[in-house]
Amino acid sequence: MRPKKTILLPSTTRILSELGENIKLARKRRALTLIQLAERAGIARSTLGLIEKGAPGVSMSAYLQVLFVLGLEKDLLTVAANDPLGRKLQDAGLLSGKSKT
DSSP states (O other): OOOOOOOOOHHHHHHHHHHHHHHHHHHTTTTHHHHHHHHHHOOOOHHHHHHHHHTSSHHHHHHHHHHHHHHHHGGGGTTTOOHHHHHHHHHHHHHHHHOOO
């Protein structure tokens, strides 16, 4: 049985591609080769190549390992930390008395 192909919105594809490019630039700024970074992150060189291309099938843990080796893992803590839309939705629910929490 074939694995399902992930279908992504164009904006999601662009984000992954940009993330991959940023990781590649960070690696090059640190003068690390693909092999060096892959070994330090404990992943295959081919997986790192996919990460740098923004491939959607790579696990979050592989991305996190690479970011950790590059010293950029704390950047992930800012994801969804500030959620203006969620707060507006929550506030609207609280005001209308339809809160589920």
